Amino acid sequence: MAGDAIAAVEYVFRQEKGRVLAGLMRRFGDLGLAEDVLQEACRKALELWPQAGIPDNPAAWLSAVARNAGLDHVRRAGRSVGDAEAQLSCLTAAVMEETQPIDxxxxxxxxxxxxxxxxxxxxxxxxxxxxxxxxxxxxxxxxxxxxxxxxxxxxxxxxxxxxxxxPFELPAEQxxxxxxxxxxxxxxxxxxxxxxxSGGDSLLRPDLCAEALRLGRLLDSLQPGQPEVRGLLALMLLQASRGAARLSPEGQLLTLEEQDRSLWHGELIAEGLALLEQAMAVRTPGPYQLQAAIAALHAKAPTASETDWRQISALYGALLRHKPEPLILLNAVIACAMAHGAEHGLAWLKRLETVPSLANSHYLHAARADLLRRQGDRPGALAAYAQAALLAVNAVERQYLLRRHGEMRLPLV
Known part of the structure; x- marks a missing residue:
């Protein structure tokens, strides 16, 4: 039972922390206090739940206990409970009176x-x-x-x-x-x-993807028709559509070339493409719209071999003018290699070794390994896969790189 209680607290803390913490912040207006009382509620849950059982609504239980702990803190700070409750009533009234279109x-x-x-x-x-x-x-x-x-x-x-x-409020329009x-x-x-x-034993954190999509939708309702907001939402939907195909039944990472595209979520793709079309119609392309356009080309390709890499490479060129960042540059190099040949990409990768944030990144070495594999350079690919696996922090990515390394070691038939 103790193990169940610990797992329940950890699950609620992961899934509901943002909502509970935001509610406490609205009530007390102090992020530090809100975090402290939520931690205290979690400690009480670990003490009580193993004996009393897990509540039907663990998040509501934690929220109530944390709120009471916050009121105790206000009392100890020199106010009466009435003062604290009056303050909470004022805060709640202020929130209810806001004219923002979302709450x-x-x-x-x-x-x-x-x-x-x-x-x-x-x-x-x-x-x-x-x-x-x-x-x-x-x-x-x-x-x-x-x-x-x-x-x-x-x-x-x-x-x-x-x-x-x-203040705990949405900013004014200006x-x-x-x-x-x-x-x-x-x-x-x-x-x-x-x-x-970025680390750990799992590649995917569906709870974080869902939270980001929910925030993106809320932001779109706050700023309807804003092209970059819609571009970001389209990008996340198109990427999320591949979630079910990214891991094999054994939990191994599968690349775009390896994925079963029938597992891609058609409704998410359709929604993402529609949002991208609406965003691009405004004719003010930004980095999220361009990244969504790249994801859309992958989504539209019936097979990996039919991917329009030349168009993707051109889009990366436009994206770099907005965001000249190392990882985007690396992806642009990979797209160039897929469009024009591995030798072009390998020449660029050599230059990227001087970029500090990439030199010790498994992404650069994994990209080199893949291009060397496509060229048929087994010794070079083996060395690059080994180096990439050594640098990878996420266990699933590391296992993928080791799998590729093992496949390269097999004798040619």
């Missing part, structure tokens, strides 16, 4: 995390930690920093929110657009962590 605590919390008073790297880390239930260690791995350094970054961000008295870029960035990072986890 979602998690979207408000996302905009707080992306407030310009916070450093950009702190914004992303805080959103992943608070909204998505990632541990400090998981967020640290995603950023490639020490866990202690990430803890300090998060602590400074929470203190900044309290000191600046950032403030919304400047903050939208970072909000979109954070939502896509959440999705990306769910689509391909």
């Amino acid at each position: 979602d605590d998690r979207l408000r919390l996302l905009f707080i995390c992306c407030h310009p008073a916070l450093a950009p790297e702190a914004q992303v880390a805080l959103a992943l930690r608070t909204l998505c239930g990632l541990s400090t260690g998981e967020v640290a791995r995603a950023f490639g920093v020490a866990e202690t350094a990430l803890s300090q970054r998060l602590l400074r961000a929470k203190r900044k929110i309290a000191a600046a008295r950032i 403030e919304l657009q400047p903050r939208l870029v970072q909000v979109l960035h954070v939502i896509y990072l959440v999705f990306s962590e769910g689509y391909c986890a």
Whole structure:
């Protein structure tokens, strides 16, 4: 029973942390306090649930216990319970009186995390930690920093929110657009962590993908017709459509070439393509629309061999003008190689070895291994697959690279 209780608390914390925490933030207006009382509620659950049984609604139980702990904190701080309840009533009334077209605590919390008073790297880390239930260690791995350094970054961000008295509300219309870029960035990072986890034993985190899609839909309802919002939503839908085909029945990673395309989710593809068409009709292409257009070409290809790699390569060229980032450059090189031959890609990969963030990345070595394999260079591919597997942090990706390495070692028939 104790094991069941621990598993239930961990599950609720993963699945419901963002919603519960956002509700506590609305009630108390203090992110640090909200996190503290939620942690206290989790500790009580671990004490009580093994004996009393798991509640029918664990998230509501945690929320109620955390709320009571918050009221106790207010009392100890020198206020009466009546004062605290009056404050909560005022906060709730203020929320109900807002004229925004949506009412979602998690979207408000996302905009707080992306407030310009916070450093950009702190914004992303805080959103992943608070909204998505990632541990400090998981967020640290995603950023490639020490866990202690990430803890300090998060602590400074929470203190900044309290000191600046950032209100728990959606920004006014004139403030919304400047903050939208970072909000979109954070939502896509959440999705990306769910689509391909930065570490651990699982490749997929469906809960994070679902949360990112939900936030994307909410943001689209807040900014209807905004092309980059729709572009991001289209991109996530098109990528999510491949979820069921990305792993074999044995749990092995399957590339686009290996996937059974009949398992791709047709409704998600149709919705993504429709949103992309609406976004592109505005004729202000941005990075998310371009990435969605690339995903759309993959989605439309009946087979891997019929993929329009020349068009994909051209789209990557346009994308690089918006986002000249190392991983996008690496993907552009791969697309160029698929369109014009492996030798073109290998020449570019040699130049990318000087980029620090790629030199020690398994993605670069995996790309080289794949292109060498296509060229028939077995010794070179073997060495590259081995190096990529050594650098891979996610266990499923590492097993894929080792599988490819093993296949290359088999004698030619």
